[in-house]
Amino acid sequence: MSKLAKSIRDAIREVGLKSGMTVSFHHHMRNGDRVLVSVLNEIAALGIRDLTLNASSLFDTHAPILDHIRSGVIGRIMTNYMSGAVGRAISRGIMDAPVEFRTHGGRPADMERGTTPVDVAFVAAPTADERGNCTGKLGKSACGSLGYAFADAKYARKVVVITDNLVPYPLETVSISEDLVDLVVEVDEIGDPRGIVSGTTKITRDPVGLVMAQQAARVIEASGLLRDGFSFQTGAGGASLAAARFLKEIMLKKEIQGSFGLGGITSYMVEMLRAGCFERLLDVQCFDLDAVESIRQDPRHQEISAMQYASPLEATAAVNRLDVVILGATEIDTDFNVNVHTDSSGSIMGGSGGHSDTAHGAKLSMIIAPMFRARLPIVTDRVNCISTPGEDIDVLVTQGGIAVNPRRAELRDRLLDAGLPVIDIHALKEKTERITGKPEPLCKGDRVVAEVVSRDGDILDRIYSISDGD
Amino acid sequence: MNVRTLASAGTLESSDAYVEVLPSDGGVTVEVESIVKRQFGAAIEASVREVAAALDVASCEIRIHDRGALDCVIRARVETAIRRAGGDE
Known part of the structure; x- marks a missing residue:
């Protein structure tokens, strides 16, 4: 039996993703990531709605998800970090449900506790074999560690590996192993590794x-x-x-x-x-x-x-x-x-x-x-x-x-x-x-647009809307 | 001092302000655009008016494009722009 799916859309169909479910993504391609938006575009095209998006981080490159929020494809967001382009829209109140912010430790813990179950995890893998063994260390889109994706692969009901470097089995060095993976999809490009260096990662000269x-x-x-x-x-x-x-x-x-x-x-x-x-x-x-x-x-x-x-x-x-x-x-x-x-x-x-x-x-x-x-x-x-x-x-x-x-x-x-x-x-x-x-x-706005969940699972604080004139 | 011509001072760099001064009739008008307008908008306008008054400017339009400049910077930029707009000083 093959785990290879012909396309992202076929994979979404095969894992049985339905409206109201939860999808998860990791952010090792950082601002160069193309997987999250590609997958959500396909999900939207299939008419699936009201999803919970559990992403370890969201960057400016993910701003196209705002359209999927407005059109009802995404109903809830859980993340550990959200850069300005997405954050400004959230702060202006485009979602009904508050965003749930977690920490890099709290996110996998809440998956393990069962507080935030994931139906389908999509793993952006710079190199994978056809059975789903994958690594971030090899390939044209190498991003190094896949640290945040381990919890998604371990706790999600279904796991789809998306790669732009499909190699013969068995892969030489494995981060996430085939026993955790349901389907493998080969695409042209999972992202631009130049986008990994983004934002704040340069030494100061000030x-x-x-x-x-x-x-x-x-x-x-x-x-x-x-x-x-x-x-x-x-x-x-x-x-x-x-x-x-x-x-x-x-x-x-x-x-x-x-x-x-x-x-x-x-x-x-x-x-x-x-x-x-x-x-x-x-x-x-x-x-x-x-x-x-x-x-x-x-x-x-x-x-x-x-x-x-x-x-x-x-x-x-x-x-x-x-x-x-x-x-x-x-x-x-x-x-x-x-x-x-x-x-x-x-x-x-x-x-x-x-x-x-x-x-x-x-x-x-x-x-x-x-x-x-x-x-x-x-x-x-x-x-x-x-x-x-x-x-x-x-x-x-x-x-x-x-x-x-x-x-x-x-x-x-x-x-x-x-x-x-x-x-x-x-x-x-x-x-x-x-x-x-x-x-x-x-002056705080009148609506809660996000909740900050502590690493132990308690609400640490709430973030309020800002008005449009500002 | 009379504002005779359009003049400017400063830059749009972070922590600076770009100030434009234009001739006008009917008193000093101040327009403030600032990244910290909510926190310092009133303080900025008050400082601008103080500088204009100290230079005996009766009439002009002052536009502030503030990128988070300290008060001393804003005052210096406004004074420079007004003196440049005065022509001969």
């Missing part, structure tokens, strides 16, 4: 960003955590990447042999592996093509699933072994709650991704952010959306000082001993407002 990055590296050095066996994750923001580069210099100078680098992996983390800063990279998603090349060639650079990465149901999830994570924020309040979901006008332009998973797990979770962006202070009385609760955030590094969560008095003392410019977060807020002025608070 002098303010570099100052913050240097301070961040010194905070890590002073924290007491930087010793042999050190483990580290950084987001892909420009200042975070610069901090990784400064950290690398410190590690090499002090001859510190770290254990592992975690997360979405960039070329900067690959450099640290090659320079001997870490013994392993644990990779749930490649953020650029250097990382893709590394995971293909270097056995020390290992693929992990979203469950291994961050699931709250896994006692040994990698985030729980993290020493330090560097993260970004659009806002942080005086209780250290962080917003990464909405922009200054309250419009959706992001999501937790692994933010709150790593912040919860890491021994030191650090936010790097400038005191203000385009006149808007980073520190507020209350963030517009709580993406990560303040109890999981330990320190905020800005160019105007380093604010330590009062829960971490011992960390504050260490930073003071190291001569670092520690400042109370309220004082930092006042200092910033002396430069920017005090902003008028935003």
